[in-house]
Amino acid sequence: MNAEVLSSPRLTDADALIADMGARARAAAKQLAVASTAAKAAALKSAAGQLRAQAAAILDANALDMEAGHEGGLTAAMLDRLRLDEDRLSAIADAVDAVAKLADPVGQEIDHAVRPNGMALSRIRVPLGVVGIIYESRPNVTADAAALGLMSGNAVILRGGSEAVRSNRAIHAAFAAGLVTSGLPADAVQLVPTQDRAAVGALLRAQGLIDIIIPRGGKGLVARVQDEARVPVLAHLDGINHLYIDGAADPDKAVGLAVNAKMRRTGVCGATETILIDRAYAAPLAIIDALIAAGCEVRGDTDIAALSPHVTPASTNDWDCEYLDAIVSIALVDSLTGALAHIDAHSSRHTDAIVTEDKAAAERFLAEVDSAIVMHNASTQFADGGEFGLGAEIGIATGRLHARGPVALEGLTTYKWLVRGAGQVRP
Known part of the structure; x- marks a missing residue:
């Protein structure tokens, strides 16, 4: 599919689009899972540099979103979430830099034991794989999610709301440029190139391609995701x-x-x-x-x-x-x-x-x-990942599984068991 087709508002083959993005994300995730901490940190620093270098273009894009938001009757709260200025954009870039300095969770040993028969068991943190993130209003989520996904070894597929479409595209373009210059695959961070609602449904049906969906938005969005998803959901509900x-x-x-x-x-x-x-x-x-x-x-x-x-x-x-x-x-x-x-x-x-x-x-x-x-x-x-010393957050999970509270690097990992033996057989 060419870019012109993918950006068309009349796109109907949403499943094919998400399948293609998911396959590319899966391939990128394999590379990220074994990337060194230094390589991931360098990519994030490069991405932060690109966000600063392309600040004028990002702010121009945001101004168009704000204008459309005013004309569309967005509430004051929604407009506040949408608005970027030099200070907010600088904070977004700083947050990406901050993630680069955090401890890499991938490969961390959670616990270790030696069984009576001599087998050594350990649990280590590994990436979730491919993370789909569906969000509204806040363009900073584009950079935060990309940074956290990358440092935790996950590929991410982002689907932002229509009210922030220009801002999200500009931020994503800057972030992707940073990845390319650092040698990591651009497919590690993808932005769904259409606002067709069918693409959300396709994301929710993408078993085998997407490992977890994280919704960030109002009740309507979260309810739809929880009702329709065929992949695990990490829900961020109301802040009452x-x-x-x-x-x-x-x-x-x-x-x-x-x-x-x-x-x-x-x-x-x-x-x-x-x-x-x-x-x-x-x-x-x-x-x-x-x-x-x-x-x-x-x-x-x-x-x-x-x-x-x-x-x-x-x-x-x-x-x-x-x-x-x-x-x-x-x-x-x-x-x-x-x-x-x-x-x-x-x-x-x-x-x-x-x-x-x-x-x-x-x-x-x-x-x-x-x-x-x-x-x-x-x-x-x-109640914020940055204030908790987590660098940034993908959201604040209010359920009990798989993570709770501000979800950052550790919350974007799972674990696997490693067993090292010396020829032991089970009697």
Whole structure:
């Protein structure tokens, strides 16, 4: 197939397209699986250099996406996720450089044992193989996913959303140029060249070619992937995150954390969406006022609404809503037990935090909240692979298999057993 056919919006042979890309990715993955750490790091440094060198072209492409997004009625949160500027693009390149400096997980020995018969057993980390990543809005995912895939020895097939199509193509072109100049196969990082929705279905049906699918996007995308996929899925679901202000919380910390957790960036999955305040906490109005002063709409239960005329009464749906906007729901709860019950009923198992100076309460919260990330006296906005020292992340997995929380290099590997014997036969 020539490039003109592949880029056509009328493309109907999506299965053939993905089969071709998958076969090329599989061949590239074999090369990456045995590539040295130095070779992978050099390729990533070259890719980061290309992202910087081609910054003008990438920003021009993003400007066109932003213009189309405004005309298409994208929400403020979606536009914030889409927007690139010099600082954000520089951070993207820096993240690729950071991945190059991380410890290579491939070949790491997880454990080792010698059996009574003398056989030596070890488990070592190996790449997953070919990773399909379906995502929306955020063009930085193109570079992050490519970098993490490469360093963990995996080939990746990327399918970004139509709202970021020009940005994704420009970033991918720069990254691929870095691979080519470093001697690693360009097919190690491929971008699906059509926005035809049939290509997503073909990715989800590509058993034997794609080893795992990672969706990053809204409920609709993730639901479709989970319903239709015939290959394993590593799901990144809603960030319905809670901040619980315990009765023993320090007031200054409580206000500072509430405002930062909600308002630092409202469109990220680590943003707090619900604040729970213990009835024993002495200054709930200060938290409400600080959020309103920061430009946040507050929706509260009956008790919270009674504290301020600026609070909008919350509906039943508010407690299960990922706003991704300058909106927060607040409720008063009866003790830590009440907070735990609310979180258990409404959390998406992404990130939940407690603010308290009571060590016993903090330890109980950390032990009993069943989320991928649980925090004490820290903003939920830290729910990010880079902030965890992972360099970048492919997403934050909220399930229990195969990885949980920020998924970076280690999460993109599996393991195999190595058995070294000396002629042992089984009796």
